[in-house]
Amino acid sequence: MDFTLSKEHEMARQLFKDFAEKEVKPLAQEIDEQHRFPRETVDKLAKYGFLGIPVEKEFEGQGCDPLTYAMCVEEMSKVCGTTGVIVSAHTSLCVDPIQTYGTPEQKAKYLPDLASGRKLGAFGLTEPGAGTDAQGQQTKAVFDAEANEWVLNGSKCFITNGKEADVYIIIAVTGKVEKRGRVQKEISAFIVEKGTPGFSFGTKENKMGICASSTYELIFTDCRIPADALLGAKGKGFGIAMHTLDGGRIGIAAQALGLAEGALETTINYVKERKQFGRTISAFQNTQFQLADMATKVEAAKLLVYKAAMKKAEYKKNPKTSYSVEAAMAKLYAAEVAMEVTTKCVQLHGGYGYIKEYDVERMMRDAKITEIYEGTSEVQRMVISANILA
Amino acid sequence: MKIVVCIKQVPDTKGGVKFNPDGTLDRGAMLAIMNPDDKAGLEAALRIKDATGAEVTVLTMGLPKAADVLREAIAMGADKGILVTDRVLGGADTWATSTTIAGAIRNIDYDLIITGRQAIDGDTAQVGPQIAEHLGIPVISYAEDIKIDGDKVVVKRQYDDRYHMVEAKMPCLITALAELNDPRYMTPGGIFDACAAEITTWGRADLKDVDDANLGLKGSPTKIAKASDKVRKGAGEKVVPDSPEDAVEYIVSKLSEKHVI
Numbered sequence: 001m002d003f004t005l006s007k008e009h010e011m012a013r014q015l016f017k018d019f020a021e022k023e024v025k026p027l028a029q030e031i032d033e034q035h036r037f038p039r040e041t042v043d044k045l046a047k048y049g050f051l052g053i054p055v056e057k058e059f060e061g062q063g064c065d066p067l068t069y070a071m072c073v074e075e076m077s078k079v080c081g082t083t084g085v086i087v088s089a090h091t092s093l094c095v096d097p098i099q100t101y102g103t104p105e106q107k108a109k110y111l112p113d114l115a116s117g118r119k120l121g122a123f124g125l126t127e128p129g130a131g132t133d134a135q136g137q138q139t140k141a142v143f144d145a146e147a148n149e150w151v152l153n154g155s156k157c158f159i160t161n162g163k164e165a166d167v168y169i170i171i172a173v174t175g176k177v178e179k180r181g182r183v184q185k186e187i188s189a190f191i192v193e194k195g196t197p198g199f200s201f202g203t204k205e206n207k208m209g210i211c212a213s214s215t216y217e218l219i220f221t222d223c224r225i226p227a228d229a230l231l232g233a234k235g236k237g238f239g240i241a242m243h244t245l246d247g248g249r250i251g252i253a254a255q256a257l258g259l260a261e262g263a264l265e266t267t268i269n270y271v272k273e274r275k276q277f278g279r280t281i282s283a284f285q286n287t288q289f290q291l292a293d294m295a296t297k298v299e300a301a302k303l304l305v306y307k308a309a310m311k312k313a314e315y316k317k318n319p320k321t322s323y324s325v326e327a328a329m330a331k332l333y334a335a336e337v338a339m340e341v342t343t344k345c346v347q348l349h350g351g352y353g354y355i356k357e358y359d360v361e362r363m364m365r366d367a368k369i370t371e372i373y374e375g376t377s378e379v380q381r382m383v384i385s386a387n388i389l390a
Numbered sequence: 391m392k393i394v395v396c397i398k399q400v401p402d403t404k405g406g407v408k409f410n411p412d413g414t415l416d417r418g419a420m421l422a423i424m425n426p427d428d429k430a431g432l433e434a435a436l437r438i439k440d441a442t443g444a445e446v447t448v449l450t451m452g453l454p455k456a457a458d459v460l461r462e463a464i465a466m467g468a469d470k471g472i473l474v475t476d477r478v479l480g481g482a483d484t485w486a487t488s489t490t491i492a493g494a495i496r497n498i499d500y501d502l503i504i505t506g507r508q509a510i511d512g513d514t515a516q517v518g519p520q521i522a523e524h525l526g527i528p529v530i531s532y533a534e535d536i537k538i539d540g541d542k543v544v545v546k547r548q549y550d551d552r553y554h555m556v557e558a559k560m561p562c563l564i565t566a567l568a569e570l571n572d573p574r575y576m577t578p579g580g581i582f583d584a585c586a587a588e589i590t591t592w593g594r595a596d597l598k599d600v601d602d603a604n605l606g607l608k609g610s611p612t613k614i615a616k617a618s619d620k621v622r623k624g625a626g627e628k629v630v631p632d633s634p635e636d637a638v639e640y641i642v643s644k645l646s647e648k649h650v651i
Contacts, residue, residue, distance in 0.1 A: 007461075007585050011462070011581045012578050015465075015576045015578065015581065018575065048574075048575050048576075048577050048578075049579055049580075050578070061579070062577060062578040062579030062582075064578045064579060068578055072578070
């Protein structure tokens with residue numbers, strides 16, 4: 001077992017770090033305050049291939065592994081949690097399911113535009129009444145055989161990249177099935193394009209953190225999509241959604257890791273400069289011990305995130321491999337570490353940490369969502385415990 | 391069209407320069423980067439490649455680890471990398487370095503050679519023009535802008551208070567300034583390709599038409615007595631006098647205050 005990063009990964013990390021410092025960090029505070037989606041950053045991410053990192057080159061992707069992708073989300077999130085989640089939602093929740101479940105025609109139609117960043121992706125599973133209970137879906141898709149079209153009705157909420165995306169993976173109920181004597185909803189997945197008549201946007205959410213991320217309600221009113229917009233087999237939508245979220249959790253875990261690392265780095269610099277009682281606050285043992293604990297937890301989170309990403313790479317070679325538990329552990333731990341570390345970093349900054357001018361204030365608000373979206377920490381515990389008790 | 395870009399791996403001097411007790415640079419204590427002027431030269435070559443489909447070869451002389459900057463250049467879009475490395479070439483000053491690089495370039499078919507103006511670890515600005523001299527081709531230094539016009543290059547050359555527009559027939563050599571452009575980033579896929587790419591490695595035996603007396607430490611006439619970090623100039627004082635008379639009066643008073651007059 002080797003914990004040393006390969007030359008490729010070292011170079012990729014340096015690239016992401018340089019890019020984040022020069023292109024992302026200068027905007028982080030402004031876009032947070034203005035709740036403004038950073039389109040100019042997305043264009044730059046697209047230009048350098050950051051929106052298609054784990055996609056095959058034949059589809060205009062970069063042909064890199066999931067670890068490289070996770071490191072990209074991590075480095076962006078070190079300076080801006082919003083930019084991290086834009087990359088993550090696009091790649092993990094829209095590009096990945098098309099890569100995994102798309103027909104050759106669907107891949108050829110969507111992947112080049114998505115991987116090159118000419119188009120942005122999003123994913124709609126959550127509904128007002130179906131959060132953690134994903135089976136509670138109300139959005140319906142009815143097949144109109146005469147027109148050879150699906151007709152979508154319903155709404156999705158809290159959708160990341162909401163109004164800014166061009167291609168959406170939408171989960172909807174397509175009928176009823178009997179499983180072990182119980183009648184259950186049959187759930188399917190679809191690819192829906194922006195601009196389709198009957199597809200509109202509702203409320204823009206006003207959030208605590210990741211304020212520049214575009215979070216919208218999606219509304220479908222007799223929205224007609226072609227028969228071949230079905231992603232994967234009819235009735236397999238729940239499995240597709242769950243598998244997609246397994247991958248998404250690695251992205252969010254990387255975002256959480258980046259936020260924790262970013263807050264810690266900022267705080268290390270701060271405590272070496274800030275003086276109280278005639279010496280820098282880094283000279284106090286309380287500060288030193290807190291930093292030591294935080295650095296240790298961040299390192300542990302990093303190992304879990306990287307392990308999950310490497311397990312996903314194994315899955316790509318052998319689809320029988322599952323990375324569900326590794327992804328759940330990485331997300332659970334990294335998210336809780338992000339919340340703990342950013343909160344303590346605000347504390348070490350004292351009053352300044354509560355002021356918006358200081359990055360740790362934003363990082364603490366951004367960190368909270370990592371414990372909630374793409375499966376709450378409680379859901380991760382359900383996934384992990386179900387596996388160990390099976 | 392074929393372009394050779396000469397690049398150098400240098401210690402990053404952004405956070406200040408670190409010295410060994412004997413006065414030489416402590417390279418181990420500083421991050422190794424691609425020299426900024428060279429990176430601008432590479433970007434200029436890559437833009438010509440984007441526009442014309444030119445082939446870009448990057449060449450460096452240094453320790454085996456200098457291959458890292460070649461890989462970085464390939465990850466940015468260069469086609470091939472050549473590393474010139476050999477124990478007998480170590481300790482070279484600008485004369486021995488330019489002799490070595492010219493000896494390597496004689497093996498390559500080229501239309502244009504681009505080098506950086508100077509490296510941030512030595513600041514001599516001598517190697518580029520010396521390579522041109524060894525190869526007997528024209529040199530245009532301090533390029534702020536480069537345009538290709540048929541078999542000629544048209545270069546905007548920076549001077550202290552003006553610029554010159556200089557034209558030269560290819561093959562020729564241009565030395566580039568960091569101000570020339572904003573170099574592109576690598577791409578993730580480019581990095582993976584660059585790490586898998588084969589780097590051509592040449593030693594003393596591969597150099598063409600060079601004399602051992604002009605190579606390595608023995609072939610270096612320069613002896614460094616002492617090295618020091620640059621003394622940074624202060625921002626100075628800005629005054630906006632109301633009239634030329636006031637300006638003269640102010641300057642005279644300052645000069646007499648300093649006992650210059």
